[in-house]
Amino acid sequence: MMDSIIDDKNMVAQINTQAWTFWNRLVIQASEANECIRHSLAAISSLHEWLEFTKRTPWQNHSFTLHYTKAITEINQNHGKLPLEIILVACVLFAHCDFLMGASAAGLTHLKSGQRIIQESKKKQAQLSPEVRQLIQPVIEGFIMKSANYRLTETSNVEAGTNGGGGTTYSLPEMPKVFRDLDQANKFLQQALYWVLLLELGQPNHLSTSMAPGVRKYVADWATSFGQWKVTYEVDDPLLKDWQLLLLAHHRMALLILKSLPPENDRSYSRAAADFRIMFAQLRTFLRGGYTELVPKYSDNLILKVHVGFIAPLFFLATECRARDLRHNALEALRDLKVVEGHWNSCVAYAIAKTATEIDKDVNNQAKPGKTVRIKLDSVDRWKDGTMTLKYYKVLDNVVAGEAELKTITEPACHHEVNMQWVGFSLCTLIDRVLVCFEWTLLTLPI
Numbered sequence: 001m002m003d004s005i006i007d008d009k010n011m012v013a014q015i016n017t018q019a020w021t022f023w024n025r026l027v028i029q030a031s032e033a034n035e036c037i038r039h040s041l042a043a044i045s046s047l048h049e050w051l052e053f054t055k056r057t058p059w060q061n062h063s064f065t066l067h068y069t070k071a072i073t074e075i076n077q078n079h080g081k082l083p084l085e086i087i088l089v090a091c092v093l094f095a096h097c098d099f100l101m102g103a104s105a106a107g108l109t110h111l112k113s114g115q116r117i118i119q120e121s122k123k124k125q126a127q128l129s130p131e132v133r134q135l136i137q138p139v140i141e142g143f144i145m146k147s148a149n150y151r152l153t154e155t156s157n158v159e160a161g162t163n164g165g166g167g168t169t170y171s172l173p174e175m176p177k178v179f180r181d182l183d184q185a186n187k188f189l190q191q192a193l194y195w196v197l198l199l200e201l202g203q204p205n206h207l208s209t210s211m212a213p214g215v216r217k218y219v220a221d222w223a224t225s226f227g228q229w230k231v232t233y234e235v236d237d238p239l240l241k242d243w244q245l246l247l248l249a250h251h252r253m254a255l256l257i258l259k260s261l262p263p264e265n266d267r268s269y270s271r272a273a274a275d276f277r278i279m280f281a282q283l284r285t286f287l288r289g290g291y292t293e294l295v296p297k298y299s300d301n302l303i304l305k306v307h308v309g310f311i312a313p314l315f316f317l318a319t320e321c322r323a324r325d326l327r328h329n330a331l332e333a334l335r336d337l338k339v340v341e342g343h344w345n346s347c348v349a350y351a352i353a354k355t356a357t358e359i360d361k362d363v364n365n366q367a368k369p370g371k372t373v374r375i376k377l378d379s380v381d382r383w384k385d386g387t388m389t390l391k392y393y394k395v396l397d398n399v400v401a402g403e404a405e406l407k408t409i410t411e412p413a414c415h416h417e418v419n420m421q422w423v424g425f426s427l428c429t430l431i432d433r434v435l436v437c438f439e440w441t442l443l444t445l446p447i
Contacts, residue, residue, distance in 0.1 A: 022135045030089045036078075037086065039071035040093035068097060084121055085129065088114050088136045095143065114140045172214055175221040178228035185226050311337065311346050318353035319377060331357060348388075352380055355390055355409050363394060371396065378404060 031037040043064050075082065075090050091114030098107035118137055121128060128137075179185040314337070318330040331353055337346040360375045367373045374395040381389045388409040394401045 022139050026085075026131060026135055027089060027093075030086055034082070034086045036071050036074040036082075036090055037093065039067040039074065040090060040097070042067040043071060043097050044093060064097075084117070085131050085136065087117060088132060088140070091117070092136070092139060092143070108144070111140055111144050115144060172218050175218060176225055179225050181229075185222075185229060188222055188225070311349050315349045315353055319356050327357065348382070351388065351409050352377075352390060355407060356392070359392065359407060373401075376400070 027037065027041070031041055071090070071094070075087065079087070091110045095107040095110040095114075098110060114136075118128070118132065118140070121132075127133075173188075173191060175188060176184070179188070311334070314330045314334045318327055318334055331350070334346060334350040334353055337350075356375055356377055360373075363373045363375065376393045376395045378391040378393060380391070383389075390407045390409055391404050392407065393404055
């Protein structure tokens, strides 16, 4: 999560050189040799498959709990016997699990543990292995550097009237009255977006609910400061692209706030819906200008495009927005996007969103008059032949009605594209004197 919302080119470029090899080769090799790494990868995958974090906590995801607990147990029991490379890879994977859950403090603890282990190893031996020196250490230091960019500081918050219970909260940086330049506006936007993500992903375990008003005020203060800067600055053509990207990131943040609004708060919802209509106009400008195409003259801006992202906001609009015209427009924009952003592929997202929309339409056509049934996506399993299985629930009046249902998506899912590859590996082991072989097929994307 930390990596997906950063668009500082220098900061991202520092670790991207080693990142592809780390994730697509070193981690896979480590998982072939060690059970702890296999369970850690399974835990991360189970978190990625959860399309809606805000309704349940990650610990209610039984698959995640099973694999995360086994991974922690395995490394604690065999810490002294494991190679240095395995321990450090595990630190990175545990940190990713924590960041995906919104537990940033725990994630930072795992990263700093890895950093401390590297420093202690340097004192004990003259030279580290090439894997640690060239791949693992840059990734750990890169994530720590990014985390420091958010100025994360924890404070204890003991609230009266809660049976002596306390919660963890974070101190928000002070917002300037007017931004000095676009770069400063961008950095504060990254922080604002992170607070919103932390609020969304972290409830109820990792963030006090009393922070919600403060986060919303922080977002509003950013919009005010950005407006003050914009009216005093003449935006030229090169900067216009960055400004539009900044605006899109702002709307992505607004979408997350929108998801947390209660349904009866229609006035705020209508105001946010108007902002999203502006977002579609901005998106069409990018598509017409060829900004999302991988052509040489735009290669310098690739980091910005990948790390701000069009797919995520359009997907959530197409599947979760209550305004039908916005859902329809988002689905059309997702269909025309045809880009790859990190581990997101727009045609895969479109196939899922389109199927969810069709299911929603069919279910409501069969529902009783006056009753609205909502479709809640639970998970998507993607197979090597390009097909996918969508698991969903029917929700009536905010209550899940019936058991989970499955829908097979047979349209092409772009698994044949040249910038994506399927990596397969197997492992055979003796269980009760019987040879058992496991096979994995992972879809990998260059970062």
